[in-house]
Amino acid sequence: xxxxxxxxxxxxxxxxxxxxxxxxxxxxxxxxxxxxxxxxxxxxxxxxxxxxxxxxxxxxxxxxxxxxxxxxxxxxxxxxxxxxxxxxxxxxxxxxxxxxxxxxxxxxxxxxxxxxxxxxxxxxxxxxxxxxxxxxxxxxxxxxxxxxxxxxxxxxxxxxxxxxxxxxxxxxxxxxxxxxxxxxxxxxxxxxxxxxxxxxxxxxxxxxxxxxxxxxxxxxxxxxxxxxxxxxxxxxxxxxxxxxxxxxxxxxxxxxxxxxxxxxxxxxxxxxxxxxxxxxxxxxxxxxxxxxxxxxxxxxxxxxxxxxxxxxxxxxxxxxxxxxxxxxxxxxxxxxxxxxxxxxxxxxxxxxxxxxxxxxxxxxxxxxxxxxxxxxxxxxxxxxxxxxxxxxxxxxxxxxxxxxxxxxxxxxxxxxxxxxxxxxxxxxxxxxxxxxxxxxxxxxxxxxxxxxxxxxxxxxxxxxxxxxxxxxxxxxxxxxxxxxxxxxxxxxxxxxxx
Amino acid sequence: xxxxxxxxxxxxxxxxxxxxxxxxxxxxxxxxxxxxxxxxxxxxxxxxxxxxxxxxxxxxxxxxxxxxxxxxxxxxxxxxxxxxxxxxxxxxxxxxxxxxxxxxxxxxxxxxxxxxxxxxxxxxxxxxxxxxxxxxxxxxxxxxxxxxxxxxxxxxxxxxxxxxxxxxxxxxxxxxxxxxxxxxxxxxxxxxxxxxxxxxxxxxxxxxxxxxxxxxxxxxxxxxxxxxxxxxxxxxxxxxxxxxxxxxxxxxxxxxxxxxxxxxxxxxxxxxxxxxxxxxxxxxxxxxxxxxxxxxxxxxxxxxxxxxxxxxxxxxxxxxxxxxxxxxxxxxxxxxxxxxxxxxxxxxxxxxxxxxxxxxxxxxxxxxxxxxxxxxxxxxxxxxxxxxxxxxxxxxxxxxxxxxxxxxxxxxxxxxxxxxxxxxxxxxxxxxxxxxxxxxxxxxxxxxxxxxxxxxxxxxxxxxxxxxxxxxxxxxxxxxxxxxxxxxxxxxxxxxxx
Numbered sequence: 001x002x003x004x005x006x007x008x009x010x011x012x013x014x015x016x017x018x019x020x021x022x023x024x025x026x027x028x029x030x031x032x033x034x035x036x037x038x039x040x041x042x043x044x045x046x047x048x049x050x051x052x053x054x055x056x057x058x059x060x061x062x063x064x065x066x067x068x069x070x071x072x073x074x075x076x077x078x079x080x081x082x083x084x085x086x087x088x089x090x091x092x093x094x095x096x097x098x099x100x101x102x103x104x105x106x107x108x109x110x111x112x113x114x115x116x117x118x119x120x121x122x123x124x125x126x127x128x129x130x131x132x133x134x135x136x137x138x139x140x141x142x143x144x145x146x147x148x149x150x151x152x153x154x155x156x157x158x159x160x161x162x163x164x165x166x167x168x169x170x171x172x173x174x175x176x177x178x179x180x181x182x183x184x185x186x187x188x189x190x191x192x193x194x195x196x197x198x199x200x201x202x203x204x205x206x207x208x209x210x211x212x213x214x215x216x217x218x219x220x221x222x223x224x225x226x227x228x229x230x231x232x233x234x235x236x237x238x239x240x241x242x243x244x245x246x247x248x249x250x251x252x253x254x255x256x257x258x259x260x261x262x263x264x265x266x267x268x269x270x271x272x273x274x275x276x277x278x279x280x281x282x283x284x285x286x287x288x289x290x291x292x293x294x295x296x297x298x299x300x301x302x303x304x305x306x307x308x309x310x311x312x313x314x315x316x317x318x319x320x321x322x323x324x325x326x327x328x329x330x331x332x333x334x335x336x337x338x339x340x341x342x343x344x345x346x347x348x349x350x351x352x353x354x355x356x357x358x359x360x361x362x363x364x365x366x367x368x369x370x371x372x373x374x375x376x377x378x379x380x381x382x383x384x385x386x387x388x389x390x391x392x393x394x395x396x397x398x399x400x401x402x403x404x405x406x407x408x409x410x411x412x413x414x415x416x417x418x419x420x421x422x423x424x425x426x427x428x429x430x431x432x433x434x435x436x437x438x439x440x441x442x443x444x445x446x447x448x449x450x451x452x453x454x455x456x457x458x459x460x461x462x463x464x465x466x467x468x469x470x471x472x473x474x475x476x477x478x479x480x481x482x483x484x485x486x487x488x489x490x491x492x493x494x495x496x497x498x
Numbered sequence: 499x500x501x502x503x504x505x506x507x508x509x510x511x512x513x514x515x516x517x518x519x520x521x522x523x524x525x526x527x528x529x530x531x532x533x534x535x536x537x538x539x540x541x542x543x544x545x546x547x548x549x550x551x552x553x554x555x556x557x558x559x560x561x562x563x564x565x566x567x568x569x570x571x572x573x574x575x576x577x578x579x580x581x582x583x584x585x586x587x588x589x590x591x592x593x594x595x596x597x598x599x600x601x602x603x604x605x606x607x608x609x610x611x612x613x614x615x616x617x618x619x620x621x622x623x624x625x626x627x628x629x630x631x632x633x634x635x636x637x638x639x640x641x642x643x644x645x646x647x648x649x650x651x652x653x654x655x656x657x658x659x660x661x662x663x664x665x666x667x668x669x670x671x672x673x674x675x676x677x678x679x680x681x682x683x684x685x686x687x688x689x690x691x692x693x694x695x696x697x698x699x700x701x702x703x704x705x706x707x708x709x710x711x712x713x714x715x716x717x718x719x720x721x722x723x724x725x726x727x728x729x730x731x732x733x734x735x736x737x738x739x740x741x742x743x744x745x746x747x748x749x750x751x752x753x754x755x756x757x758x759x760x761x762x763x764x765x766x767x768x769x770x771x772x773x774x775x776x777x778x779x780x781x782x783x784x785x786x787x788x789x790x791x792x793x794x795x796x797x798x799x800x801x802x803x804x805x806x807x808x809x810x811x812x813x814x815x816x817x818x819x820x821x822x823x824x825x826x827x828x829x830x831x832x833x834x835x836x837x838x839x840x841x842x843x844x845x846x847x848x849x850x851x852x853x854x855x856x857x858x859x860x861x862x863x864x865x866x867x868x869x870x871x872x873x874x875x876x877x878x879x880x881x882x883x884x885x886x887x888x889x890x891x892x893x894x895x896x897x898x899x900x901x902x903x904x905x906x907x908x909x910x911x912x913x914x915x916x917x918x919x920x921x922x923x924x925x926x927x928x929x930x931x932x933x934x935x936x937x938x939x940x941x942x943x944x945x946x947x948x949x950x951x952x953x954x955x956x957x958x959x960x961x962x963x964x965x966x967x968x969x970x971x972x973x974x975x976x977x978x979x980x981x982x983x984x985x986x987x988x989x990x991x992x993x994x995x996x
Contacts, residue, residue: 051915055915172908172952186831186834187829187830187831188828188830188832189829189830191951192949195951195952196949196951199950199954237831263835265838266834268837268841269841270837270838271834271835302835303835303974303976304949304974305949305973305974331685331690332686333683333684333686333687333735333737333763334684336684336737337735337761337763339766339768339769340764340769341801344766348768349768410670410693417553417669451690451694451802452694452697454670454697456697456958476802
């Protein structure tokens with residue numbers, strides 16, 4: 001590890017480049033590497049009530065040592081309990097504290113004495129309660145920490161999930177890492193993001209729920225994630241911050257290296273009140289945040305569904321992105337309505353050339369189709385499976401930058417009705433073929449829209465089928481367009497910087 | 499039937515009331531009753547390619563006679579084929595025509611001669627193609643129809659689905675009727691609505707896909723549905739109309755009797771172009787439509803997800819609706835973000851009184867909760883199942899008009915971890931109890947928000963569990979708030995009329 005550290009440092013010094021070190025000092029980078037990959041962890045206050053901290057890492061495949069600390073128990077879940085972290089005859093890299101707030105200063109003193117590098121406090125009951133005692137306790141923890149090397153995550157939060165090392169705060173989190181990082185003050189929200197991501201085949205590099213942030217704060221994590229080679233997209237839910245200037249500057253630097261998505265909570269006065277009783281932060285004006293984030297090219301999203309949509313659309317597609325889209329649909333009505341909405345949000349749905357239109361009309365049964373864009377060609381799907389050729393042809397037009405392709409979840413039942421399962425297999429193959437061609441040969445993004453309608457079972461199967469094969473699937477054409485719009489704005493920001 | 503007709507007519511004349519007849523003449527009402535409940539139907543041009551018209555009614559439990567007409571076949575799916583509708587030795591109430599457009603005038607002549615009351619043309623290739631021949635053919639069909647009593651649905655559409663009679667255009671449509679009517683020019687869209695409705699436990703009274711509408715048009719159906727006692731909500735997707743004034747006046751009258759939801763396609767210039775190649779309609783300016791619809795209290799929605807949300811929220815709740823909501827959540831982060839969005843759309847999330855807040859704090863473990871509104875009380879769920887009492891208490895506050903309750907799909911796995919399935923059963927019972935109390939005792943709407951996150955399987959189960967027990971379930975708090983907002987505006991419109 002030390003050699004690697006020196007090597008990285010030298011490279012940075014020699015290159016004076018945009019690699020590790022121009023933004024985050026190498027020592028700090030190494031600290032975060034150890035934080036997310038601890039060799040040993042301790043759960044202080046381990047009990048059935050905090051089962052997720054004991055069972056989480058085991059279920060997620062954590063390979064290091066897990067120690068339980070609880071002075072009033074001999075064992076929990078067959079894991080031996082130590083009376084104090086000081087009794088453990090091993091180094092402790094990371095400790096999670098779940099004891100009531102009033103006992104936490106004592107626990108903190110022991111951790112500092114032990115030389116625990118990071119202490120995460122699950123415990124709540126600090127400044128978020130609005131009480132003087134809560135605020136005082138927080139400051140006391142920090143004061144104790146500063147006597148040693150110990151850094152603090154929290155209090156009032158869930159901590160860290162890093163599938164690569166297996167560190168985790170809930171059994172049921174996926175073992176497989178992915179390219180997305182998400183950090184948030186909120187605890188339940190990080191869980192929602194992880195679970196929703198899992199269901200929609202989005203994997204995570206690092207997740208942090210950092211709560212009241214009395215020591216390590218949002219910008220610390222963003223700095224690290226900016227340099228982290230395992231993270232391709234940084235996303236964060238922010239309610240407020242103690243140092244707006246630093247957060248702003250950190251985000252601005254981060255955007256230069258990778259896309260950054262911010263979900264800001266507490267944008268209204270009423271929302272800000274909810275913030276103060278959630279994490280004790282000052283929320284700041286929504287408009288100021290919005291304008292500031294836009295100025296530095298941060299993607300602004302406001303809910304979980306759109307967050308996951310944006311991950312998917314970003315990750316599986318080539319750049320650059322442009323505003324002119326082809327819509328391929330099975331429903332004339334929906335394609336009209338979606339064209340409206342796409343145009344209203346600033347996208348363009350250009351008419352196809354006469355030549356392409358005529359070629360398509362030769363290829364597709366004429367009944368009930370539209371071939372101008374949106375392409376509304378239901379008959380093509382039911383009668384033959386070389387739909388790929390039609391879509392490729394239209395997507396190749398010069399004035400098309402991306403494709404939104406509506407997929408239905410009822411072809412399996414159609415194939416069953418006709419006992420022609422091969423048709424269904426061919427259709428899927430044909431669509432994958434079209435997507436690959438459009439992305440790889442044409443270099444244009446391809447997003448599939450699929451709302452569970454006929455059969456939830458089939459929709460889930462199809463979503464997994466296509467997503468695991470590298471195709472972005474979102475539930476509706478409108479949500480596809482929204483995600484695309486956001487990414488185009490990011491693209492346009494980058495272009496302006498050149 | 500005749501006696502009933504006379505009786506209804508007399509009642510109308512005597513009462514001069516808002517019953518059948520003040521708006522739609524009884525003869526027309528009777529015609530539509532027969533249209534949706536035909537005693538015998540014929541599929542003209544029946545073939546494997548139009549399997550859905552032959553198999554649809556059978557699968558949906560149609561009790562009348564189904565005749566197949568195809569001069570070049572002896573039978574289809576073991577159903578005897580007649581050479582012509584004229585050869586059938588029975589009255590035909592309703593015929594569906596699937597032969598190519600050029601043969602349709604001949605078919606129409608035979609239907610008129612036979613005295614078929616309604617002919618529906620699945621066939622496309624008319625004015626929507628933009629050709630003179632297409633327009634001419636349409637006019638010819640109409641001219642032939644006017645020589646007899648025959649009315650036309652279409653052409654270029656899917657026709658009628660009425661679960662009460664079993665009339666249907668697709669096997670797989672549900673047999674069970676419900677309170678919602680949906681009419682649209684589009685075909686695929688009506689299918690999407692039916693399938694999505696089925697998955698989310700919304701049932702339909704009547705569905706019409708009416709295509710180019712050369713004879714029976716949107717206002718005809720709206721007039722009937724306004725009087726139809728089986729329809730509680732009228733919804734319609736409209737791309738354009740030949741008689742804007744009539745449509746407007748019909749919708750205005752309809753709103754006086756039941757909620758009317760309009761989904762308008764082709765609101766942008768580019769969308770309007772898509773409309774013309776879809777159903778050959780003139781779309782009209784989006785802004786004019788929007789303003790006109792708002793003026794008469796029509797609920798304006800723009801996509802399938804929001805349409806189904808609005809059905810669910812409307813159907814399962816008491817009125818009146820007010821703007822002040824209680825948000826109950828499991829995630830501080832989401833509750834903050836949802837409070838923002840609710841406030842921005844004009845809803846209010848009032849702080850709970852000090853008294854209620856204190857009472858709740860006595861009832862709920864203090865760790866990591868917020869009790870001001872949004873109520874963020876995760877600890878309450880995991881430690882005991884009488885969450886009902888907390889929610890009832892907060893909902894009873896004078897300044898609360900409705901409740902949005904976020905539900906998670908991971909309690910089943912929690913109950914499994916602890917092998918305490920009874921806790922999970924009690925929790926569900928407790929939530930139902932709260933919902934019932936709030937709706938029946940307090941007379942306030944209660945909407946559940948549940949995004950599949952942990953387990954799609956469990957989310958589907960829970961959604962069905964609660965929806966079939968009369969609780970509205972939508973996927974996110976934001977979509978709940980949007981549906982509530984729309985209904986409040988309708989409520990405010992009604993209030994102004996008083």
